[in-house]
Amino acid sequence: MVADLSRPQVGIGPQRLCNGHWASVVNAGAEPPLLLRAAGGALEVVEVSGLPLGLERGELYRAAPLRLSAGDTLVLATDGITEVRNGSEFLGFEGLARLVRGALPTPSLSPMAGSIVECARAFCSKGFTDDVCLLLARRR
Secondary structure (H helix, E strand, O other): OEEEOOOOOOOOOOEEEOOEEEEEEOOOOOOOOEEEOOOOOOEEEOOOOOOOOOOOOOOEEEOEEEEEOOOOEEEEEOHHHHOOEEOOEEOHHHHHHHHHHHOOOOOOHHHHHHHHHHHHHHHOOOOOOOOOOEEEEEOO
16 A cells, blocks of 8 residues: 555555454654554564655655554654663663563553653653654554
8 A cells, every 4th residue: 555645645544354453554754663462462563664744745655554453552652752861872762662561561551651651751861852752552
């Protein structure tokens, strides 16, 4: 699937197919999404990338299809989390992945998100210096 995000889109997102539930993920310059599998707790990096939105006129973005099972959680974060510092050390993408793993097992998303943000805040020595956005979505 290819998405032209220069025009309003309809139909990109959750899809219901006869053999399961699918979602399409497009990335426009953000951190790669993480997918936390309910069965077994595996954490997968969703391999989807693209230029920041608006950088190139007419840029087309590839969507990554994801098959979601009950309880799977999609984690989307801005670099305001991964670029927090403790001295000269960045939390980084691997640090974000550790925080997501450490937030298990949380039955609802609000405490899980709170744990990830608070642990990122505790890591940084000077507080957040950039926008911080974390979105968690779970299939029921």
